[in-house]
Amino acid sequence: MIRVQAMPFDPGGELNTFSAGVEGAGAVVSFTGIVRDVSGGLRGMEIEHYPGMTEKALGALRAEALGRWDLADALIIHRFGRLEAYEVIMMVATASKHRKDAFEAADFLMDYLKSRAPFWKKEVTEAGEDWVVSKAEDEDALCRW
Amino acid sequence: MQVLYFAWVRERIGLPREEIETQAATVNDLVAELMAREARYEMAFADTSALRVALDQELSEFDAPLEGVREVAFFPPMTGG
Numbered sequence: 085m086i087r088v089q090a091m092p093f094d095p096g097g098e099l100n101t102f103s104a105g106v107e108g109a110g111a112v113v114s115f116t117g118i119v120r121d122v123s124g125g126l127r128g129m130e131i132e133h134y135p136g137m138t139e140k141a142l143g144a145l146r147a148e149a150l151g152r153w154d155l156a157d158a159l160i161i162h163r164f165g166r167l168e169a170y171e172v173i174m175m176v177a178t179a180s181k182h183r184k185d186a187f188e189a190a191d192f193l194m195d196y197l198k199s200r201a202p203f204w205k206k207e208v209t210e211a212g213e214d215w216v217v218s219k220a221e222d223e224d225a226l227c228r229w
Numbered sequence: 230m231q232v233l234y235f236a237w238v239r240e241r242i243g244l245p246r247e248e249i250e251t252q253a254a255t256v257n258d259l260v261a262e263l264m265a266r267e268a269r270y271e272m273a274f275a276d277t278s279a280l281r282v283a284l285d286q287e288l289s290e291f292d293a294p295l296e297g298v299r300e301v302a303f304f305p306p307m308t309g310g
Contacts, residue, residue, distance in 0.1 A: 174310060197309045197310040
């Protein structure tokens with residue numbers, strides 16, 4: 085399942101629901117992304133996205149993960165809109181019979197979400213607003229797959 | 230066609246989307262047309278290596294043809310996750 089939403093969500097509750105739906109999978113891996121306050125003066129974060137393309141891109145990523153690894157299921161939830169420091173931005177979860185497949189597929193999904201899903205983050209600090217700049221290492225990470 | 234702008238591209242141009250009548254053959258031709266319009270477009274498209282383009286909601290390239298395309302989107306590199 086993929087979900088793109090403005091509403092906050094409870095990653096623990098989502099993980100329990102996901103795990104209950106893949107009974108017998110044996111291995112469930114999850115990652116939760118949280119708004120960081122690197123500079124110490126973060127007031128919040130604005131996440132813009134491209135409605136329509138976002139859902140397509142996440143659906144294609146999930147389908148690719150399901151095709152490449154032996155997965156029982158994969159979950160992607162990503163928020164947009166205004167978030168405060170330490171709020172949950174997104175999560176992925178993967179379920180498999182095999183630990184390695186679950187870990188690798190989750191890692192793959194995270195690498196691609198970083199630089200191939202149409203989201204743009206803007207940090208709002210006491211000093212003003214700044215778009216988060218993509219890192220070359222995020223682009224390089226895609227070569228692993 | 231519908232032309233969409235996101236993040237700082239949207240801020241520099243000052244609108245999120247617009248309908249554009251064009252005969253541009255490729256994305257690069259469309260960019261040249263837009264840049265010739267006004268300074269704000271020139272500013273937004275000054276360095277296309279810092280930009281990405283999607284055609285009908287699929288990532289594409291600046292030398293891609295526009296024939297049959299209904300929606301073009303310009304944006305900076307994505308920062309999801």
